[in-house]
Amino acid sequence: MDAILDDFTRNWPIYCSIPIVAALIGYVTKLLAIRMMFAPLEFAGIKPFLGWQGIVPKRAARMAGIACDTMTRQLIRPSDVVNRLDPERIAREIEKPLLAAAEEIVRDIAAEYQPGLWESLPDRVQRMVISRVQAEAPKMVAEVMATIKRDVDSVFDLKDMVVTSLVKDKALLNRIFQEAGRKEFRFIAHSGIYFGGLIGVVQMVVWVLFKVPIIMPLFGLFIGWFTDWLALKMIFHPKQPVRYFGLFEWQGLFLKRRAEVSEAYAELIAKEIITPHNVIEAVLRGPLSDKVLALIQRQVDLELSRHASVAKPLVVLAVGGKRYQTMKLRISEQIMARLPETMRYIEDYAEDAMDIRNLLVHKMKELDAEEFEGLLRPAFQQDEWILILTGALLGGLVGELQVQAVLLLTP
Incomplete structure (x- = not known):
């Protein structure tokens, strides 16, 4: 024992550096693990194996699908987004740009299908035709919107909209997980x-007592593995507050701050993903947009039948039955093409009416612990063994360098 104490007295600065290096191993391996989750956005290196891509960007489609499943199954449905919009209010909001669009459509279609006839009409008659169409255009848009609301699932694929947005913008997908787990990632590092x-203190004691070279890399390996594993456990477990040894209480960090997470998560989703612009684009240009076009076609047909019942036979005679059907389709397509630009005028109203942020916050409060955990857990579950293994291997490597340094510096 005297020899051990004498050795420690002579070499204490070197031995005391062991816990410091161990703490550094724990910190650096955590920082690296967190960075490996999100960066780089694209594969860096030589494909297919010599290189790395962040786990979340690499699994973008699956990650987006998981995030979207939580969002659309438990938090928000297409009807929650669209049903808050008032078709009459929308018609009023877009009335001015819609009137201009209606005039262009009338002139384009008339010039295309009856160029000689349209140009020969007096300006007064042309204005009368245009005014009649303009008078009906807002009503038609309101009716189309009302029809969409009655069967929103048939024309609005919310999941496709969210997944498409996240897969296209991997940085945004990263931000969802980073925003939700900002403090948890900081905790992991610290x-x-x-x-x-x-653990380094124990490592130091074992080294002083036994001086077996394999101890250092083994402890480094253990520190890299165990600290990763324990930090992940402490983020999500236990789900309810538990008192340990009668001294302190612990609850999984992510679950403990669910109110704060809900606010940040809802803000990001409302500002970046489920926005009025994205919703309008999804309805008018998404995978179900052909059904919206069909709705517009039916409404165009209804309006033409309602206001041209007497003139319709003459129109059909003038342009031909087949061309009349083509003309109706062209009118619908022109309306559809101009709607995204026209609907831009309702975005401020739609943002207030949909109130996605507060809706999400309210719904997130209703989630149980398992469901709430699903907001962040997928970021860790996907290939987390790679992160833990990387931490362990780095720890072992630093431990080997450490033992070589200690052997070199101690007599």
């Missing part, structure tokens, strides 16, 4: 210092 330092 926990590496504390846990690594504590």
